Amino acid sequence: MAELAGSATHLRHGSSIGQPLTRRDGLLKVTGQARYAADNHPPGMLHAALAVSSIARGRVTGLDVEAARAHPGVVAVMTPANRPALALHPDDKASPFVFRMDLLQDDMVRYAGQPIAVVIGETLEAATEGAALLAPRYAAEPARTGLDEGEVFIPPMVGIGAPSEVRHGDVEAGLAAAAARIEAVYETPAQYHNAMEPHAIVAAWEGDRLSIDTPSQGLTWARDRIAGLFGIAVEDIEIRSPFLGGGFGSKGLIAGPQVLGILAARLVGRPVKLVLRREQMYGPVGHRAPTRQTLRLGADAAGGLTAIQHHVRTASSSFDDFFEPAGGVTHTLYASPAIVTTSDAVRLDTGTPMFMRAPGEASGSIALEGAIDEMAAACGMDPLEFRLRNYAEVEPTTGKPFSSKALRECYAQGAARFGWAGRPLAPRQMRDADGLLVGWGVGTATFPALMFQGQARAVLRADGSGVVEIGAQDMGQGAWTALAQIAADSLGLGIDQVEFRAGHSGLPDAGIAGGSAHTATAGMAIHGAGADAIARLAELAMADGRSPLFGAGNAGVVAREGRLLRRDDESRGETYAEILARAGLGEIEGRGTGAMDPAAQEHYAMHAHGAVFAEVKVDPELGQIRATRLVGAFAAGRIINPRMVQSQYYGGMIWGVSFALHEAAVVDPRSGRVMNANLGEYHVPVNADLPSLEAILVEEVDPHVNALGIKGVGEIGVTGSAGAVANAVWHATGVRVRRFPIAVEAVAGLAG
Amino acid sequence: MNRFDYIRPATVAEAVAAAAVPGSAYLAAGTNLLDLMKGGVMRPARLVDLARVPGLDAIEALPDGGLRIGARVRNADLAYDPGFARRFPAVAEALLSGASAQLRNAATVGGNLLQRTRCAYFYDPASACNKREPGAGCDAREGENRLHAVLGWSEQCIATHPSDFCVPLVALGAVVEIEGQAGRREVPLEEFHRLPGTTPERESVLAPGELVVAVRLPGEAAGFAGHARYVKLRERTSYAFAVVSAAACLRLEDGAIAEARLALGGVAAKPWRVPAAEAVLQGARPGAEAFRQAAEAALAEAQPSGENGFKIELARRILVRALTLAAAGTPERLPALPASPLASHSGVSLHG
Known part of the structure; x- marks a missing residue:
């Protein structure tokens, strides 16, 4: 990608990782030169x-x-x-x-x-x-279009290979012993991905x-x-x-x-x-299936959860299996001696549902966060205090320790920045100068830290520059930039000295840019390939009597800015080009693989976490809602590029607002056709819907997920945010709307 | 896309002559028509492009203090015309609450009047729609009709007219200038759009081939400038059609309402002026009680056409809101979120 812009305007201080570089493909995109399919x-x-x-x-x-x-x-x-x-x-x-x-x-x-x-x-x-x-x-x-149509069955698994039923402890005993209980039914609609590019x-x-x-x-x-x-x-x-x-x-x-x-x-x-025409995107290319989620929660007199039961009704197509795994968040998020999640489903005459940003977590989170809020209210507790009271020190359903979990810091930093202190406990207490109702809500964000399998190739060339190749994908999230940063560090070169090649099937397999796992998977493969190339180069030098690195063996060498240096004496070193020239080599190649460490996976629960605080204003008579302020604080291990990551969090948080307030496919119950299959009527937020967004990057060091400590940031922003907005609507109005997106008539007290 | 003739006339007379051929459609910005053609909803045999026709894009002051607005004036150009916005602030506010900035930069005055309903069944050629295909039936009647009409609908059609612009225009007694082969005629905007009855395919009084050349606001309409607002309830802050909307224009004398001009949007197949509500307010002191009585009168005939009964009360409430804001005085500057209930209410009146 010779046309990708360099980064000469950025000052680097040592490594590229951690630098807030702007998108290397940004200029191509804003000038219309990026060539899409x-x-x-x-x-x-x-x-x-x-x-x-x-x-x-x-x-x-x-x-x-x-x-x-x-x-x-x-x-x-x-x-x-x-x-x-x-x-x-x-x-x-x-x-x-x-x-x-x-x-x-x-x-x-x-x-x-x-x-x-x-x-x-x-x-x-x-x-x-x-x-x-x-x-x-x-x-x-006749078309089958609703969650009550046709035969209800229990799918053998949900999502991709997740169990459709998880039982931990005795929920009925927990509910029986509870001092306070809530039961609530939350409904989420079918949603379509609506990528800008069809x-x-x-x-x-x-x-x-x-x-x-x-x-x-x-x-x-x-x-x-x-x-x-x-x-x-x-x-x-x-x-x-x-x-x-x-x-x-x-x-x-x-x-x-x-x-x-x-x-x-x-x-x-x-x-x-x-x-595809825009309306043709509403059928054969997947969607998020609708859900109806029934939650039963109990808590003791001190506000400690005694039971969480989370049942999900969802739907797949008549001819294939994808079941929105909405119960997943409940397995990991809040401590409770009894947690049971179950799923059942119907088959509808729709295209097959598919993963859609935070599949399962998004739908499950908005329901769970609402129910947790209802439970906090039933206990007379502040919803943040209630969440801290039920903080999971280990993964509740497995008992595994977390590989890292800076969620407390997320709550603390987010609450401080938002100004949560002083929030009235009861709803409908706050108004602004114009008489609009004001409400504050919180939601906890979580997403698993996954990795797929990927490979990369790194080459050091005779002129001292590098090439890194991986069939990775930039879908807008910033892979062209973040992966190039990892590539540069892996070879001990500046980012402009590394040619980073991606986006082509002839390159090494990078796995899938999904599951918030791409930076970790591709990044680890690149990291390994670069290290392999450097190790081979070091072997050459250390075995060569003419090299100042000769015999550095036990002390070892470090790679920095195009040079190998003796670790025990950094004044002794030489450039990559010198080593290759003396060896008469045009280049030297390294290979690397990125994959989950099964041993670490067995011992640790691995998740990114966050806390999202939302303010909404609501017109009390007309029911119109506007999310006026969102503050998210997220901990997701090592951050490769804080600018890209912030952008990912913003995007996720906007999706959360969309989930709570805007987005739904309107399906004609007779024909099964989506009646709003266009961007004019399928509402997603516009800029004016989001006046203030803030994402805090909470420091978190994870020594277990992978050597780079990367957890992934692509999807977590949706979780927590949707629930925070919905909870804020309740706090503003006193009306708990459990059907999404929240409709004006429901808030205005006029729903049939 | 099907093949069609494309005519680019040089004068209004040429345009009218060209459009006399059955199956013709006028093309202005095409922000609605081209989508309808791409979706197979409309298949005109001939497009008569008005882009080069002179005399359609002026905003002219009239001797009576009114304005004559050419049919091809862009929505944004009109809204940001300082003379226009000062004399007819509710109309400017309505314009700026419509569509998106990009669409407002293209869409025209005449096109706004003649835009088609946003009823999803009208846009879906596989659905039955009496408006698209007379006699086919109406799938909206038993379908997804949450945002459909609550006034003036018929068993044949429950669609609404989507315009924001037309709502204050109809309240202020705008007049539509029409050119046809038989010459020029004028129709009050209030009589321009037709209710569906048994012929929902006929949406206006335009005869085939007739062209809207201008919209006129009478000078006396500027007399409401000090107390004129448009309020629109919508499901996102921009680029969404009204769930319900209302224009309220008041002339106050000695603290009482000398005259009220009121209209509702998003409730019927036409911008819905409410003379009964205007009558309630004549001579009344502005206040919550009078406004609520006016709103009751405005919606007295309303009936749900489906799962949309909530719109009736919302329409009452938005009319009360528009009246409340209008009585408080038109703000010197339009709010940053025009027509939004969530815009700051505390505007300072420098008018009237």
Whole structure:
């Protein structure tokens, strides 16, 4: 990525890690030079448009293919009748990480918005009109759209491989012994990722070799899935994904429409571009499933929790399994002698739900934080005091110690900055000068510190500069910058002396940019690769009688600013270039792997934590709510780039506000169609909705999660924030709204 | 996209002649029309682009102290025109509470009057909609209708008109100037939009091919400038249509209301002027009791069209709020959050 901007304007003091560098790709993006997938136009490229189903369940009984074909500029119409063959059936499911796709395998319709044909044209306009001319006819069956429709069952697992039931202690005994109890039902709606960049693909075949531009959060998984579907070798697939305009989980796995783009290119024998329309993002590329969560809590006279029971009703599609693991937060967050989480589910005529930023944690957190607030109120306690009273010193359901947990400091620093002290206990006590109701709420943030598997390659070149390669993904979070900082430190070079290559499937596997695990996984792989290269270089020097480092063996050497130095005498050293030149080597290479340490995992519970404080103002008669102030304090181990991390926290906190106040897919209960499938009516906050945001980076040293001490920051900001806002609405109004997003009529006391 | 003729007339007369062909549609900024075309909701055979037609983009002072606003004046240009905002502050406030800054920079006065409803069933060609396809039925009636009409609706259509701009305009007695093949005519804005009845596809009194060329505010409407507000309840602070909204314009004499001009938005298929409520206030002392009586009168005929009964009380409350703010006096500067209930209430009146 030679075009990436350098960082000459930044002063460095020793290492790159920890420096608040600005985005190295920022200039490209703000000047429109960053090339996203849909910006590619290889010679001879055609445009594809999806035709999608308007019914949610049934069969396609007719398509006017002739009318579409006859439209000027239409080159081909791909339907189940002529779709090129695949090596795997799209419904084959080899593992929980493989999801079924709709690739025109038959005439069945399983959700509204399902692709039922692809029209390929010389222009986008021709393809689009061709798709409209197909005028599908259907044999429709009634759509199943609600959490009470169809048979309720207990899924064998939730999320990816998590148990659907966790039992710790005796909840009924805990509730029976409690001095105060609450029971509450919280409801969260279906939500859609709505990345700014829609899913897009430009695919070109050359024989059995396939070249693709498409946004992907996981290049190797995407390549392997495509190889399996088409029965071709992974070496014959090249995917370029330098930039993503947001992913949030919806681009974690290659999605059906992207594969349809590849099939279309196969059919016509020319490069094809397929870009989803905004409304087509509300079906085949995943969403956050709705939940209904029932919480029963008990506490003793001193405010100590005696039991937490958390039951989650959710939904998956009729044809595949992803169950929002909303009970997960309850396993780790608050100490209680009895904790039970259970899940059940129904099957709806929707696209299959998928991971969406803080999958499970977001939905579970808003419900748990609300219930904890209700319990605090029932105990007559300040909600922050109540949370501290029930602080988990060890992970409650496993008894494991935490690898690190600076949550107390988060509470303390966040509360101090926010000015929590003096908050009236009772609701509806505060007004501003204009008579608006004011409320303050708190929520605890938590997210597991995960790692996937990743590899990296580091090279030191004859001129003393370095190259680091990893198939990592920058989806806007700042990987181009943060990973380059780790790369520079790993080689003991300044960031401008390291060429950092990422975003390409030909590079070493970086795992998936998801689970808030990318910086840890890719970072550890880079860290290992750099250290390996340095170790090899040191071996060369220490074995070479002409080197000032000769014989440094036991004392060892350190790498710093392009030089190796004797650890016991830093005046003795030489440059990388000198060592390589004397050895007659053009370069020296190192390899590294990043992965979770199973021993540490066995002994420790690993989570990032945070505390979010929210102020809202509410119009008492009209019910309009505005989050006027949010302060989050988060502890997530070592911070590679505080500027990027702050941005990640802001983004997460905004998602929290959105969850509490704005965001919902409105599904017509008869047709199963999402009726607000556009950014005008599917509300997410605008700048004016968030006048003041603050994120505090609380210091935390974690010696166990990985050698770099990185926990991950991508998702935790959503958790805690949503609950804090909802709790603040209660504190402002005295009305506990348990259905999200909080509606004006509910706050105004007018809900039916 | 389907193929269509694209005509770029040089004069209003040419435009009107070009649009006389059935299936024509006028194109101004296209902020609504182009979305409708992309979604397959409207498929005009001919677009008559008004971009080059002279004489449609002026804001002219009239001898009676009123203003004549050309149909192609941009929303933002009008809202930030100092003379306009000073004389018609509630209209400026309404304009600035509409859509987003980007849309306001493009969208026009005429387009604002003629924008289509935001009913999701109208935008979804797979749903039944009498407005889109007469006789097809109305899927909103038993569907997701939380934000639909509570006044003036019919079994055939429960959609609302989404404009903010039109609400204070109708309260202030604006007049629409229309050019057609038969010449020029004028219609009070209050009579410009039609209620759905059995023909929801007919949304205004415009005959096919007729063109809105200007909107006129009479000079006497400027007499309300000292006590004129627009308030809009919405589900996010910007870029959201009104759940309910209200314009209240008062002329106070000796501490009493000499004349009130009131209208509601987001409640019906047209901007809803409420003469009964205006009558309640005539001669009354401004205050909570009188305002509440006016609000009761304004919504006397209201009926839920679905799961939206709450809108009736919200509409009463927002009218009371608009009246309260108007009685307190128009602030010298528009609030940073125009028309927002969450804007600071404590504006200082330098008018009237």
